[in-house]
Amino acid sequence: MYIRLNNVSVRFPIYDAKQRSFKQTMLNVATGGRILESRHGPAEVEALRDINLDIREGERVALLGHNGSGKTTLLRVLAGVYTPVQGVISVRGKITSLLDSMLGMDGDATGFENIRLRALFLGIKPNAINRLIDDIAEFSELGDFLNIPVRAYSSGMVLRLAFAISTSVQPEILLMDEWMSVGDERFKQKAAERLESFVNDAGILVMATHDLELAHRICDKVVRLEHGRIVEAPESTVH
Amino acid sequence: MKWCFPVNLSEAIVDITAAFRDRYFWTALGWQDIRTRYRRSALGPLWITISTAVTVAAMGPLYGALFARSPAEFIPHLALGLIFWAFIAGSINEFCDAFSGSAHYLKQVKLPLTVFVLRVIYRQFIILCHNVFIYPVVMVLLGKSINANLLLLFPGLLLVSLNLLWIGLVVAIFCTRYRDMHPVVNSVMSLMFFITPIVWQVDQLPADRAHLAHLNPLTILLELMRQPILGIAPPLMYWVVALVAVVAGSFFTIGLLARFRHRVTYWL
Secondary structure: OEEEEEEEEEEEEEOOHHHHOHHHHHHHHHOOOOOHHHHHOOEEEEEEEEEEEEEEOOOEEEEEOOOOOOHHHHHHHHHOOOOOOEEEEEEEOOEEEEOOOOOOOOOOOEHHHHHHHHHHHOOOOHHHHHHHHHHHHHHHOOHHHHHOEHHHOOHHHHHHHHHHHHOOOOOOEEEEEOOOOOOOHHHHHHHHHHHHHHHHHOOEEEEEEOOHHHHHHHOOEEEEEEOOEEEEOOOOOOO | OEEOOOOOHHHHHHHHHHHHHOHHHHHHHHHHHHHHHOOOOOOOOHHHHHHHHHHHHHHHHHHHHHOOOOHHHHHHHHHHHHHHHHHHHHHHHHHOOOOHHHHHHHOOOOOOHHHHHHHHHHHHHHHHHHHOOHHHHHHHHHOOOOOHHHHHHHHHHHHHHHHHHHHHHHHHHHHHHOOOHHHHHHHHHHHHHHHOOOOOOHHHOOOOOHHHHHHOHHHHHHHHHHHHHHOOOOOHHHHHHHHHHHHHHHHHHHHHHHHHHHHHHHHO
């Protein structure tokens, strides 16, 4: 199990209404691209530049940085969502990405339906879901609420359900955007314990956070990003 | 797992084969779509059947009289035309949102894009299964019968679905990149309703204009599903055209996917 990135760069095209428009594209072709902007293509934002990373099994890596430093983009590259514009990424191991713990929550669907729906995106096959449902129902303590649409839940209840589902399968490589913290005092304690054992059992953890103290408590490696570049990292992690 | 830029053919092929391997994925999503869409209505998906039945009941006698056709001949043609057109046009219209409507998933997990196109087709297929129940009623009321040609419906449906799959990938990629294409696709499909023999029949055209109806590929897709139920074996030409379209379309689409698959998430 490993993650390896070689000189990975990611640039986002910024489309305005003009580039989004098919008519405009056709006109540009017809006019031989005389409009200046069209000759240069859409403006680009460089989100990541020359990222080299080497993460091995058992490592816990924290990504630190300000807003817009590229933490989430880097997690999305690791998840395979964004293919780098330059560079090579190779990943061995099954990825579980919890970039948004609300992924796939459908307000009109019931709690039970949401469990099945979200489980799909966590890569769980339907025949394995049944075994997990009891565990999720019990941990979330939602009882009969699981039979009514999530729309009628309080925001705390939605978070509880999302949390219970997200932490129900043992991940190989776990990608997290910020630490999850949910519920009232008592539930928070229970959730914190579950999350810690969940994270501890993962083969690799990569977590983006602002919280330096948390990073040092949970992770053994800290990678600091600034303007899409790695500015600080342990020797072994950056090759 | 290894990928680099610009992407290769294998990514595109893996995208399609993975979607077919994980059938449970899009069938579950498709079912869920139907369930949520009709959750707050008392009759649920029966509304689909009712609204189509009302359309047939209203248009049947009227247009039958306009075209001077007997009800037993015209109404089955119209009913099946509307039912299968809803499948084709409903799919093509909803392909526009196939990726952008699932942006929150696609931006978090790497998933085959084909899954989201198959989800639309499957959803429309469920609606088709609801609508098709109108036809036995029409048959009984008008004393129509079916024959062994009905079996041709299954290869017909398969060919149509495979064509919808590649059309769906093309439309979905295109509409994700160019946001103003969605209303264009919708208008084109409303226009196609009038120039496809759904309400009217090809033999109403003067003999020297009949070929115009066959220039419209949607005519062929529609007839491959309608004629078997009417007891007619679709002509060989229709099968050949539909098959050639699947093969040529698939090659084109795999090329498109190989070139743009990795860009789609950037456009969302």
